Amino acid sequence: MSNTTAISKKDAFIANFMKRPKADLSSNHQSIREEALQALTILDLPTSRDEYWKYTRLTSITKQEYHHIEVKLDALQDEWKVEGLEANLMVFANGYYQPHLSNIIDQNVSILTLDQARIEAYDVVDKHFDQYVNAQNEIFTALNTAFNHTGVFVHVSKNEVVEHPIHIIDVVQGESALVVPRNLFVVDQSAKAQIIHSIVSNGGEKAFVNGVSEIVVGENASVEYQMIQTIGDTNQQIQTTQVTQANNSKFTTGAFTFNGQLVRNNLNILVEGTGCETHLNGVYLLDGKMHVDNHSVVDHLMPHCESNENYKGVITDKATGVFNGKVFVRPDAQKINAFQSNQNILLSDDATINSKPELEIYADDVKCSHGSTTGQLNQEGLFYLESRGVKPQEARKLMINAFADEALSEVGVDTLKEKLEVMIADRCQQF
Amino acid sequence: MLSIKDLHASVEGKEILKGLNLEVKKGEVHAIMGPNGSGKSTLASVLAGREDYEVTQGSVILDNQDLLDLEPHERAAEGLFLAFQYPVEIPGVSNINFLKTAINNIREYHGEEPMTAKDFLKLVKEKQKLVELSGQLASRSVNEGFSGGEKKRNEIFQMAMLNPKLAILDETDSGLDIDALRIVANGVNELRSKDNGFIVITHYQRLLDYIVPDVVHVLYKGKIVKSGPKELAMELEEKGYDWLKESELA
């Protein structure tokens, strides 16, 4: 009996995805799609009994009905852009490409919609698309693979450098929009790219964004991928980012979450090469009843690598933060330096954090450390500032700001860093 | 200027200050000495408005303003400054940024416009020189990674920036070598004027060679048990406090 209701709940949820007409695909991509559909017949909606979803209940996402709302945006709002930054712009609204608002400056790189790329860069898409994510075990990834709209495709060829950062703006609009973006970034040997990904709301309500990005970092390549989530108070997002790193590559990423009813980020980094450097950062500033969950995996397969993870949260009201960071150091991965930290400040009695940093080490010559702290604002520090004439709310702001800003050290685009500093300061104002 | 009358204060239910009286007039420097645990830092904390300290009786008036009614930042705006015995480190908060906020919050309290960036920088340069604090230290995070001496010089730097009416220096001299001591004392002497006052809490007479006090008080068991001219400090250095304890008991 309970089994049949569970199935029908799942089917009702999946039916939302099926409402949108499917694009014609090449036989190869069609078969990937078929496989994902096949997986969906077996996979169930997660419950809190699933370890991977233990602290995040998904009923707020799965019980709703969604629509595919095609929109044409009139203009970009200034606050969605990065002031002073000249960027290659790719704009989408509810998953629909907005060519009139997009603008590609750099010609030495292909920046296309995934739809276009399926035709114009068929070989690269064919080689990499869906090769890294796990649609067989993960229902939201399977849903994305089976039903993705379009998304951004970036291919930087060997030795090329993308001079201007690529800024993707995903806009959510309307009532109960279902948005299923799929991105693929391939950065070849000794090439370099910086990608900024903003998810914003244009008065959107009750939307669900189920996004997947695959990032391929070639040998000796350098990729920076920074995600800014200002998705709006009633919208929800599950974002899966799958990264693979080849020898001597560098990958830097950040997840900066400012609002959203429920946000779950799955970040999986497979460090397949030797001599790699990996930086993962995050800031989440939560109030009201927000729920933000960051799950990350760094899997070190090979020796002589370094990974650095630093997530910081400020949580107030009845909001909840979840952090789960796993670092694997496999038997062949000697001489690894892995550092992992999650720090939280709770500003109210009802604020919650579930923090679980984990190390699994199977090699013996490694330097690893991990830690998690949860506390209040330093009272001694506050008194010190106030005793010098700083107003109490300004003192709080200075301290919260200082705490969160520490996670910005790896943001390589200066104008973005400045924007994030201002966004954090503005957000702290509300605490 | 500052008038403390019959001040009683307790912490965690234990009375520490037990009827303290003190008058500081404009232009005066008062030294407070006394054995460890007598309540010197408690007095400083109570004046600055630290939360854990409960005033059970008495009054503290600074230029017609009852300080005990005010929040810590309002006391600062009224011209009170405390140089902490143990300055805290505040990672990530820049010294300069925080001072700019402090100065402008104080100006706002008095209904004044914020200081221009240019004037502020000029002030920073000038006061930095006064305490021989390098520009690099001044712009770092508040006290983070500072040596003991640097922390104390930073306290005096901040005092110079804020130009208070009444400054309390809580053992600013302890842990300083003779050069740092001279720098700190110079800073204080430069700031001394006919319009402001200082309370210098110290264990050692040697600071008072550099900052010459108008009055020396002995604080013992939460009360001022003796006051006298600067020579009293030398007497205390020589004889210790025991003779006072006896006379107090008598």
Ligand SMILES: Nc1ncnc2c1ncn2[C@@H]1O[C@H](COP(=O)(O)OP(=O)(O)O)[C@@H](O)[C@H]1O
């Ligand atoms: N926060 C506090 N909690 C408990 N006891 C305190 C606290 N601060 C001071 N005291 C007590 O008050 C007394 C006076 O301390 P303090 O003012 O620091 O003395 P002094 O600065 O003269 O050495 C001591 O017995 C000390 O233990």
Ligand SMILES: [Mg+2]
């Ligand atoms: Mg003391």
